[in-house]
Amino acid sequence: MRRSIATVCLSGSLEDKLHACADAGFDGVEIFEPDLVVTDRSPEEIRALADRLGLSLDLYQPFRDFEGVGPGQLEDNLRRARARFETMRRLGVGTVLVCSNVATATTGSDEVAAEQLRHLGDLAASYGVRVAYEALAWGRYVDDYRRSWEIARLADHEAVGVCLDSFHILSRGHDPAGIEEIPGEKIFFVQLADAPALTMDVLSWSRHHRLFPGEGAWDLGRFVTHLVRAGYTGPLSLEVFNDVFRQTDTRRTARHALRSLVWLEDRAARLLADDDGAGDGSAGERATAAGVALDRIADVDVPTGYDYVEIKAEDTGEVEVVLDQLGLSFRGQHRTKPVRLWSSGGARIVLNEQHARDLKPHLAGIGLGVADAGAASDRARALAVRAAPRRTQAGEADLAGFVAPSGLEVFLNDRRTETDAGPEPAWAAEFHRGRPGGAGEIAGIDHVNVSHGWDTHDEAVLFWTTVLGLERPTATEAAGPQGLVRSQVVRTRDGAVRISLNVGPVAVSHPQHVALACTDIFEVARRAQDRGLRRVPVPDNYYDDLRARFGLDDATLDRLRDHQLMYDRSAAGEFWHFYTPPVGRVCFEVVQRGGAYDVYAGDNTPVLLAAQDRLDREAAGASGTTRRRPPPAGRPPAAGP
Numbered sequence: 001m002r003r004s005i006a007t008v009c010l011s012g013s014l015e016d017k018l019h020a021c022a023d024a025g026f027d028g029v030e031i032f033e034p035d036l037v038v039t040d041r042s043p044e045e046i047r048a049l050a051d052r053l054g055l056s057l058d059l060y061q062p063f064r065d066f067e068g069v070g071p072g073q074l075e076d077n078l079r080r081a082r083a084r085f086e087t088m089r090r091l092g093v094g095t096v097l098v099c100s101n102v103a104t105a106t107t108g109s110d111e112v113a114a115e116q117l118r119h120l121g122d123l124a125a126s127y128g129v130r131v132a133y134e135a136l137a138w139g140r141y142v143d144d145y146r147r148s149w150e151i152a153r154l155a156d157h158e159a160v161g162v163c164l165d166s167f168h169i170l171s172r173g174h175d176p177a178g179i180e181e182i183p184g185e186k187i188f189f190v191q192l193a194d195a196p197a198l199t200m201d202v203l204s205w206s207r208h209h210r211l212f213p214g215e216g217a218w219d220l221g222r223f224v225t226h227l228v229r230a231g232y233t234g235p236l237s238l239e240v241f242n243d244v245f246r247q248t249d250t251r252r253t254a255r256h257a258l259r260s261l262v263w264l265e266d267r268a269a270r271l272l273a274d275d276d277g278a279g280d281g282s283a284g285e286r287a288t289a290a291g292v293a294l295d296r297i298a299d300v301d302v303p304t305g306y307d308y309v310e311i312k313a314e315d316t317g318e319v320e321v322v323l324d325q326l327g328l329s330f331r332g333q334h335r336t337k338p339v340r341l342w343s344s345g346g347a348r349i350v351l352n353e354q355h356a357r358d359l360k361p362h363l364a365g366i367g368l369g370v371a372d373a374g375a376a377s378d379r380a381r382a383l384a385v386r387a388a389p390r391r392t393q394a395g396e397a398d399l400a401g402f403v404a405p406s407g408l409e410v411f412l413n414d415r416r417t418e419t420d421a422g423p424e425p426a427w428a429a430e431f432h433r434g435r436p437g438g439a440g441e442i443a444g445i446d447h448v449n450v451s452h453g454w455d456t457h458d459e460a461v462l463f464w465t466t467v468l469g470l471e472r473p474t475a476t477e478a479a480g481p482q483g484l485v486r487s488q489v490v491r492t493r494d495g496a497v498r499i500s501l502n503v504g505p506v507a508v509s510h511p512q513h514v515a516l517a518c519t520d521i522f523e524v525a526r527r528a529q530d531r532g533l534r535r536v537p538v539p540d541n542y543y544d545d546l547r548a549r550f551g552l553d554d555a556t557l558d559r560l561r562d563h564q565l566m567y568d569r570s571a572a573g574e575f576w577h578f579y580t581p582p583v584g585r586v587c588f589e590v591v592q593r594g595g596a597y598d599v600y601a602g603d604n605t606p607v608l609l610a611a612q613d614r615l616d617r618e619a620a621g622a623s624g625t626t627r628r629r630p631p632p633a634g635r636p637p638a639a640g641p
């Protein structure tokens, strides 16, 4: 279907927005009237620019507070409409969005509203334009799409139809299946937005918290299937009022928005195909008959596990000390690059000093195993994901790589070899052999913890869920001394890949961490302690709290305290973990999961944040610098292993 976006979704001038939408690959835009009013370009110039960029101007919006008014007010409303239709003629826009009256309506009579819309239809027709009537969720009388359709039906005018906006329908909990009762040709326009599940008044929710499809709590794919079944053939247009996207980089947000729409179309196409398969009529055939083409993209290839985690720095020496203390072994230096591999069991840490001048240790990339790297790359490309630069030389593994919104590079690999230590990614043969991890050793990578700015979070969630098909359990938040840290885990259903996406306080740069899994954490901790590993200190009050929460006995608490372990328990099982102090911007966590414990010890996070804050203060005290660090800066791109 044609892809469109409202200019209100983006930051910048109207001209910036048009350029960004065209570059991202949109077919058209909705001109948000305030964007036109403030530009110094004439409507003719905007029209010419859109033409040059290959963008159609699909909708002019909004026209407010028209219907349900007294006779004097109607006169004035028609005068306003004439002026807007004149502007639309100059712009070359064929459809105007009229939202339901929130202010001046004095009657809730459907007949009166329909009669007045018929007047408006006559006027619109004389300008060659159409009226798409939208029920705002907070309209004075009309706040339900079924009522706006009833009024448009009563108006019985070829220039009057409805605009359906998923926000107004889903925020009120109205069943979108009723869309199928509306003849497709009377749906003049469709606006799509997702939103987080919040309990607040709908107007504030709508004006500040809308999200792109796939980022919130609603099933927009299902919503689109109702439109297709109704026979709607117009554009799918994004209308997302969001305080963050209004200030993020225009081009980046336009690409992000397009990714959402590409994913949505594919999702709707799959739902329709599934419904057909289930013998529920032949919606797909009807859609085709109506001339609706939903583009599909390559199947998602859910990753099977971590190949490696890459840490990059000008000097990775300090990281190697910690890896050695944690019991990982050095597997050698790469043949052609300043890249070193450490491993234990299935945990592989790549240390990269290439193109890393002046960089402190930081998490630069992760490698993931997939079934078919080619197909996974096709999907990523279709979703407009930026490819990671390759610096591969002849004879080396050529991995498909992408840049996640936080700047993290993600490499996909489908080639494995059998070794004594179990299956390994084929590229690992470019280093020395590994050995199997023993009981008191690190066995694999449990999860990685990525932090990014508040302006990247929604985009990152969309990236991981749509490109790699990760699931998204409920988000959590934890209080640190400098502010709240919001966390969204994205993971495979089987837990083989888990990534915690964190947004911390603006002024603090929390370390990213790599969590290593083991099956005997007391032994790993004991050996590490013998090798001189420092751990993030856990306060005694925490152990008193554990006693109160879980009724642990003294001996158990002493064992935990001796190793500075933290603990959690749920109905599913138990969890033990400890952290190393940060080296540069990374730290390591060692975890042991018992039973089917499947979460991340959320209650322990404030203890970690407070302890890290104390370490920060000590370090700042020692060096005489200020304690607060600037937010993470952009990093230059890294290479694969």
Ligand SMILES: O=C(O)c1ccc(O)c(O)c1
Pocket (backbone or CB within 6 Å): 061, 062, 097, 099, 134, 136, 165, 191, 206, 207, 239
């Ligand atoms: O918030 C508003 O006023 C508003 C305006 C136009 C729309 O299409 C809409 O969905 C909301």
Ligand SMILES: [Mg+2]
Pocket (backbone or CB within 6 Å): 134, 165, 191, 239
């Ligand atoms: Mg709308």
